[in-house]
Amino acid sequence: MEPARTNSIFFDQYNVTARDLETYLSEALSRGGDYADLFFEYRINHSIVFEEQIVKSATKGVNLGVGVRVVSGEKTGYAYSDDLNRENILKAARTAAFIANASSEGGKVGIPSPIELENNLYAIPLQPADLEIVQKIGLLHEADATARAYDRRIVQVQTSYLDETKHVLIASSDGRCVWDVQPLVRLNVMCVAEENGQRQSGYQGGGGRRSIDIFEGDLNPKALAQEAARQAILQLSAVNAPAGPMEVVLGPGWPGILLHEAIGHGLEADFNRKGTSAFAGLVGQKVASELCTVVDDGTIPFRRGSLNVDDEGNPTHETVLIENGILKGYLQDRLSARLMKAPLTGNGRRQSYDHIPMPRMTNTFMMAGESDPADIIKSVRKGLYAVQFGGGQVDITSGKFVFSASEAYLIEDGKVTAPVKGATLVGDGPTVLRQVTMVGNNLQLDQGVGICGKEGQSIPVCVGLPTIKIREITVGGTEK
């Protein structure tokens, strides 16, 4: 049974009232403006680092503040207070109001009426902030011991645990008022293997919007540690990666970072509204092979990129970005949706109360196809099979993107052969998915480690992919 959702701590513990919200919003719109909102945040973070077989350090963070935004046409004024002091919030509201100084008439404020969300995508009995530190340390001990026992060539192991419990309350001048409590946990294992003076590292992590029971299933500390150790050992025998264009098979799960970089960012509405995205004006056109259907879905229970409501208080959605190869739409925040006269998609997100929201991804993935993954490998005469990746990046305007493989193999005559060293893959966002010739029946979402950066703001996201084959993409190795 789901535990009952309690009232927001901003009402219960900090004694914020609906009347206060109205006062702050009125102040924000005192010089005019179309719209104002308040973003209250109380966030508790913990981290523990385990290294050299000891608990090296534990940290705790407490962040509390309110962001005030005033929107007037295409303009945004923003200010924030680092505490809930009434005078400080009013001062922030007056500062944000400065943007709308062209108008002398105050904007209209609807009285915020708090609504409780019906569903909770991350209902858990105990928030991470309330767990005992000893339980968390236990996970790290287990991961460390497993990694060390994996192979005598593992010479260094660092494991770390991170959690976050984030309370938000969002109130806007059109009368909307919602709150949420967003848990997030993550476990990381990093190993260094050494042999004959050569060193290699391996990494694996996992987590999601859940409590630490998430580490009892597939993401148990033993499994994460074995995977990190396996990658470090594997790299000791890696050969140089090839250079040049070739057929590439991407494994399921985290290689979905391809979608995030190649098309996801380019479909964020702000770049399209301004006409600076390589995808601007392409809705309704074919941008991918008909095998490709790509969605951004913020409503998957317990996933790292999921949210009950976005950071503007709007419910998250399943948004179809590409359907059978045709570009369907963009990821919207409130400002862009209004200016583009498009429906909201629940993608307005921000790093914290001291940042302005903008259109961002949630969980972005390609729907499964029909091919057997083994048949996909068999169909390649000479190519690359990439299964693990580091990060990626995209130039929104030119559409060129990169993502860097950390575990990849050569495919020779339909068989996976030698592991190769890390290499960056480079391609063109609006055309790369046209080259998708096979899509596997094995969609997987990543294990919960994604961090997306945009204009200096970092937020948690998730990606997913079935095994796919790309006819040609440039691989940036050193073997010509």
Add this chain to the structure above:
Amino acid sequence: MDQLKTTVERVVQRAVQKGATAADVLIREDDNFSVSVRMGEVETLKQAISRGMLLRVFVGKRTAASNTSDLTPALVDRLVDETVEMARLTSEDQSGGLPDASLFEKSFPDLNLLDTSWEKLSPQERIDLALRAEDASLKLDRRIVNSEGGAFDYSRSRTVIGNTAGFIGEYEGTGAGLSAAPVAQSGSGMQRDYWMSASRHVAGLESPESIGKKAAERALRRLGARKASTCEAPVIFDPMTARSLVGHVFQAIAGDAIYRRTSFLVDEIGKSVAASGVTIVDDARLSGGLGSSPFDDESVPTQTTAIIENGILRNYLHTAYSARKLASRPTGNGSRAASGAVTIGPTNFYLKPGAHTPDEIIGSVESGLYVVELIGFGVNSTTGDYSRGAVGIWIENGKLSYPVQEITIAGNLRQMLRDVEMIGNDLTFLGSVAAPTLKIRKMVISGE
């Protein structure tokens, strides 16, 4: 005594009362102003004063850290108590503890970090800087059709640190950045680029007109970019991209990477690791430097540290912790992470300029790549393996010839450092990590 100092002293005292054997606390207060403009109109305007407290406590050889943005006394007290309790649950670490008390100093040189004349600029004048930078980029050429805008950011920041060894110190600094990011268009598509300037002093900031013009020129020269053929060729990094290479060297000489053995420069002190012309320093005492400070985030006085001298690796950079791990001494590079824990950070970390003009360097290449932008994270600091996405201008017969994109450049940092063939005289500080133009003898370029 002002409020921040009072808070610092109170927090240190409370930690001791609760059983901490040592503690240090840092409070930073920032007065921020930022504006972005686009197509001649203000797009966002953001202004706030933000504070953050970063606390570290030791109970014997055990440690914990914490951070908060809320300095309400009751909350701070509770957090101090919890931090001491957390420390009791961690392990004894023989290398733990505050820096040795003999290191702390009482007087520091004036590093010229503060320029109060920023305060004379009204909000409208600050907005105008961003508008002028964008306008200059839009006006340069009719192929500049769109813009990601212009931006001006300013902050005045005050740092106060105190610890249980009796040290209390503070410093204040200003800093601002101005940038423009125009979009150029031709039949072959759109290209964006940017230019920026950063300075602690009003007088040090490049003019908005110059920034806008350079940004537009950078975007225009990328129009019509094509792929290059896969080949091995000389690669020249402009100062904007060369600074990322110097940043990779920082990652590899940071003391924590050394004791973890996650660096390609482990066990190389005193050995030749780069071409003989390569000299890299970390200089925290550079007057007015973007990365300058009198003492680091764990109160250790800063210094100038030779990293690579004429190709020979001289020193790693240390916090008190990494120094103890490696039987070395702290170099004043302690930097507080957002969590409150101490990590290692660069100060003004740069490669010293050489004798060549950028034109001479370009002129020396018969066929090769001039890199103007790098994207992606394909750098493995443990092995030095390097593979990143690049945008550049192809050089033919010593002249910049045509733009290229959707390519990668690959090699190994170990070899790339040895292959630095020419060093420019154009050291440019776009941030605290900086470099002049650099020519690498050869790398593998992957494209068509």
